[in-house]
Amino acid sequence: xxxxxxxxxxxxxxxxxxxxxxxxxxxxxxxxxxxxxxxxxxxxxxxxxxxxxxxxxxxxxxxxxxxxxxxxxxxxxxxxxxxxxxxxxxxxxxxxxxxxxxxxxxxxxxxxxxxxxxxxxxxxxxxxxxxxxxxxxxxxxxxxxxxxxxxxxxxxxxxxxxxxxxxxxxxxxxxxxxxxxxxxxxxxxxxxxxxxxxxxxxxxxxxxxxxxxxxxxxxxxxxxxxxxxxxxxxxxxxxxxxxxxxxxxxxxxxxxxxxxxxxxxxxxxxxxxxxxxxxxxxxxxxxxxxxxxxxxxxxxxxxxxxxxxxxxxxxxxxxxxxxxxxxxxxxxxxxxxxxxxxxxxxxxxxxxxxxxxxxxxxxxxxxxxxxxxxxxxxxxxxxxxxxxxxxxxxxxxxxxxxxxxxxxxxxxxxxxxxxxxxxxxxxxxxxxxxxxxxxxxxxxxxxxxxxxxxxxxxxxxxxxxxxxxxxxxxxxxxxxxxxxxxxxxxxxxxxxxxxxxxxx
Amino acid sequence: xxxxxxxxxxxxxxxxxxxxxxxxxxxxxxxxxxxxxxxxxxxxxxxxxxxxxxxxxxxxxxxxxxxxxxxxxxxxxxxxxxxxxxxxxxxxxxxxxxxxxxxxxxxxxxxxxxxxxxxxxxxxxxxxxxxxxxxxxxxxxxxxxxxxxxxxxxxxxxxxxxxxxxxxxxxxxxxxxxxxxxxxxxxxxxxxxxxxxxxxxxxxxxxxxxxxxxxxxxxxxxxxxxxxxxxxxxxxxxxxxxxxxxxxxxxxxxxxxxxxxxxxxxxxxxxxxxxxxxxxxxxxxxxxxxxxxxxxxxxxxxxxxxxxxxxxxxxxxxxxxxxxxxxxxxxxxxxxxxxxxx
Numbered sequence: 041x042x043x044x045x046x047x048x049x050x051x052x053x054x055x056x057x058x059x060x061x062x063x064x065x066x067x068x069x070x071x072x073x074x075x076x077x078x079x080x081x082x083x084x085x086x087x088x089x090x091x092x093x094x095x096x097x098x099x100x101x102x103x104x105x106x107x108x109x110x111x112x113x114x115x116x117x118x119x120x121x122x123x124x125x126x127x128x129x130x131x132x133x134x135x136x137x138x139x140x141x142x143x144x145x146x147x148x149x150x151x152x153x154x155x156x157x158x159x160x161x162x163x164x165x166x167x168x169x170x171x172x173x174x175x176x177x178x179x180x181x182x183x184x185x186x187x188x189x190x191x192x193x194x195x196x197x198x199x200x201x202x203x204x205x206x207x208x209x210x211x212x213x214x215x216x217x218x219x220x221x222x223x224x225x226x227x228x229x230x231x232x233x234x235x236x237x238x239x240x241x242x243x244x245x246x247x248x249x250x251x252x253x254x255x256x257x258x259x260x261x262x263x264x265x266x267x268x269x270x271x272x273x274x275x276x277x278x279x280x281x282x283x284x285x286x287x288x289x290x291x292x293x294x295x296x297x298x299x300x301x302x303x304x305x306x307x308x309x310x311x312x313x314x315x316x317x318x319x320x321x322x323x324x325x326x327x328x329x330x331x332x333x334x335x336x337x338x339x340x341x342x343x344x345x346x347x348x349x350x351x352x353x354x355x356x357x358x359x360x361x362x363x364x365x366x367x368x369x370x371x372x373x374x375x376x377x378x379x380x381x382x383x384x385x386x387x388x389x390x391x392x393x394x395x396x397x398x399x400x401x402x403x404x405x406x407x408x409x410x411x412x413x414x415x416x417x418x419x420x421x422x423x424x425x426x427x428x429x430x431x432x433x434x435x436x437x438x439x440x441x442x443x444x445x446x447x448x449x450x451x452x453x454x455x456x457x458x459x460x461x462x463x464x465x466x467x468x469x470x471x472x473x474x475x476x477x478x479x480x481x482x483x484x485x486x487x488x489x490x491x492x493x494x495x496x497x498x499x500x501x502x503x504x505x506x507x508x509x510x511x512x513x514x515x516x517x518x519x520x521x522x523x524x525x526x527x528x529x530x531x532x533x534x535x536x537x538x539x540x541x542x543x544x
Numbered sequence: 545x546x547x548x549x550x551x552x553x554x555x556x557x558x559x560x561x562x563x564x565x566x567x568x569x570x571x572x573x574x575x576x577x578x579x580x581x582x583x584x585x586x587x588x589x590x591x592x593x594x595x596x597x598x599x600x601x602x603x604x605x606x607x608x609x610x611x612x613x614x615x616x617x618x619x620x621x622x623x624x625x626x627x628x629x630x631x632x633x634x635x636x637x638x639x640x641x642x643x644x645x646x647x648x649x650x651x652x653x654x655x656x657x658x659x660x661x662x663x664x665x666x667x668x669x670x671x672x673x674x675x676x677x678x679x680x681x682x683x684x685x686x687x688x689x690x691x692x693x694x695x696x697x698x699x700x701x702x703x704x705x706x707x708x709x710x711x712x713x714x715x716x717x718x719x720x721x722x723x724x725x726x727x728x729x730x731x732x733x734x735x736x737x738x739x740x741x742x743x744x745x746x747x748x749x750x751x752x753x754x755x756x757x758x759x760x761x762x763x764x765x766x767x768x769x770x771x772x773x774x775x776x777x778x779x780x781x782x783x784x785x786x787x788x789x790x791x792x793x794x795x796x797x798x799x800x801x802x803x804x805x806x807x808x809x810x811x812x813x814x815x816x817x818x819x820x821x822x823x824x825x826x827x828x829x830x831x832x833x834x835x836x837x838x839x840x841x842x843x844x845x846x847x848x849x850x851x852x853x854x855x856x857x858x859x860x861x862x863x864x865x866x867x868x869x870x871x872x873x874x875x876x877x878x879x880x881x882x883x884x885x886x
Contacts, residue, residue: 348772350771350772369771369776370771370772370773370774371774371775371776374774380772382772387766387768387769388766388768388769388772389769389772390766390769391761391762391765391766391769391770391832392765392766393765393832393833394761394762394765394832398758401758402758402762402769402770402773402775403773403774405755405758405759406755408755409754409755413754413755414753414754415753415754415755415758457773
């Protein structure tokens with residue numbers, strides 16, 4: 041251990057990592073001192089995960105260096121990072137649920153007797169030592185999978201300590217913990233700090249950062265915006281850092297004025313799915329674009345799936361075009377004119393091995409028949425050609441298998457599936473994610489056109505500028521609840537982000 | 545056959561827009577095997593390339609052919625496999641013969657009964673086959689038991705049932721109509737072969753030209769996409785098992801006619817031959833990729849290998865060994881070629 045309070049345990053210097061089309065990390069510097077809790081904050085996609093994956097040895101950086109206790113290191117695998125003394129505690133803990141706690145802690149290095157079999161007595165003695173060290177109250181003989189999530193997390197901390205980790209990285213530990221469990225965790229973290237460990241703590245909850253953190257580094261678009269002692273800044277500063285300067289993108293949308301008498305196309309009332317959605321209520325009118333913003337895991341996609349009936353809900357009613365739907369499925373919802381353009385076009389939107397033509401026709405096969413039985417080949421061809429042209433889908437022809445198209449064009453094929461049917465409500469879940477700039481623009485234009493032709497639209501997006509550019513009204517979600525419902529005229533990046541973190 | 549040119553295997557999937565040489569090789573390797581087999585057979589047996597021999601072979605393919613068609617529906621739909629088909633086949637044959645001898649129980653001991661006319665018997669047996677398939681489908685979709693385990697259980701159960709209803713013995717003699725189904729000729733063509741061809745054509749039509757067929761493909765390739773596109777995957781999975789059970793019953797009826805007995809021991813391990821036929825044809829186990837045309841080629845390859853081995857004078861047990869090697873080789877070759885083309 042080092043007595044100098046400012047000595048650096050871990051130093052990251054000008055780390056850069058680029059993926060095709062996106063720079064995930066851009067010249068990032070970060071340092072962690074002995075006996076410090078260093079928090080990382082930033083929006084989805086700001087680069088936090090990439091950073092810890094590099095530090096944890098999961099992925100290799102393009103350039104830049106990592107220094108550990110003053111010497112330069114490079115990791116080929118998580119194992120080599122672990123051997124040096126860096127432990128990453130992921131949200132999803134990789135573990136073998138059927139083995140005991142002790143076996144999980146010492147899995148790759150079980151002590152053996154002279155006969156070569158596992159020496160359970162010393163195994164449990166060692167494991168119990170570390171479990172007690174953090175006051176976990178866990179019996180090393182317990183079966184790992186039987187423990188509640190909070191205790192499983194403590195086991196991973198014990199494991200990290202048993203590996204003699206000096207830097208322990210917590211990746212959003214609070215996401216799965218109750219308040220009391222979180223307090224216990226904080227106590228343990230404070231003790232670790234006292235022992236001179238370096239802690240990196242990632243969280244979406246700003247309150248936590250101020251409670252536990254000594255310093256906080258904010259990332260935005262892969263770059264470090266600022267590193268400050270938590271005592272020097274407040275929440276508003278932090279949010280401002282995360283959002284950055286106002287992006288000046290012009291609104292694509294004329295102001296929407298709701299029809300006075302019109303009943304809404306969609307009404308969601310008290311929809312609850314235990315542990316996922318809580319009492320969600322809102323409505324969408326014809327010609328209106330309602331944006332839904334929230335951080336990952338806030339329940340946005342789940343709301344969309346509940347509306348079309350892809351997931352069953354415990355309580356609540358969805359009313360589409362005046363018809364109350366309960367225990368519905370997408371097939372039924374479709375008949376009333378509501379569709380979901382899902383988040384993952386490859387896994388949920390397309391049949392990758394089938395042609396553009398077949399994909400476009402898929403939801404409307406019944407309408408494209410002669411006498412309801414025989415498929416009308418010509419009608420299908422005409423429709424597929426029409427929409428390939430209308431949406432400017434770049435493909436050698438409608439017979440091209442959709443897996444050979446680019447991301448943007450694949451997304452357009454998914455759109456064509458629904459635009460070619462007469463729908464009343466379109467739910468777009470991240471319609472422009474992973475799509476090149478040109479196609480992005482076209483897809484946004486298309487969404488606006490839909491609303492202007494009188495369709496109701498829900499737009500789920502992680503990009504605040506996109507939400508502000510397109511929506512008439514913005515719903516913000518946090519932990520399965522709607523925490524904000526504001527007209528776009530009153531919405532700002534700061535306000536939306538504040539709502540999405542559960543603070544008002 | 546009806547189709548079978550591309551991986552998608554359908555007019556809706558269209559022409560293989562990107563066909564590298566390796567792609568073509570993978571997609572058409574089964575045709576190559578077929579040509580090789582025919583050449584070997586023709587050089588070994590001078591009579592091989594006659595129309596008559598071809599028609600006879602076609603008949604011998606048909607019984608396995610029916611259940612292979614059903615198996616194709618199940619595999620295309622992503623249902624993995626239907627292991628119960630051979631048992632359903634045997635059970636159907638036994639019930640077919642048994643119902644014709646109903647008279648045994650009401651006083652006619654040595655004659656066929658006319659209490660229950662043959663067409664009704666056939667309908668009953670077909671309904672039983674489809675019904676067993678329905679039970680398979682319901683257990684798999686509603687109780688969420690895997691298809692492999694469900695149909696494995698059903699395979700054992702139905703085979704046991706066949707033995708139980710026949711009292712373990714063979715039921716001798718069926719009526720002329722039933723015999724015609726198995727042995728009759730329409731001009732020069734065996735009736736059962738004709739029926740098989742009609743089944744293939746009808747099956748291909750359903751798979752390629754109807755919404756039902758395209759939804760079945762969609763369910764097999766990606767149930768989530770299908771579901772969000774307004775398709776209930778369960779409906780199509782159940783339907784695939786019903787079709788499979790139904791066609792197994794068809795095969796059972798015809799085989800009883802051919803053998804002139806109701807016999808619970810027939811078609812042992814045929815479910816594996818049917819799976820082999822589908823796999824050798826190149827229909828993907830992942831679901832959604834393949835076609836009936838491919839299966840027909842697979843059935844022919846399996847039938848021809850046996851035929852060639854018999855012509856060579858190879859005894860039945862080494863024949864089994866060779867069949868096993870061929871099956872593994874077919875899968876390995878497809879796997880290796882498809883991996884090397886990246």
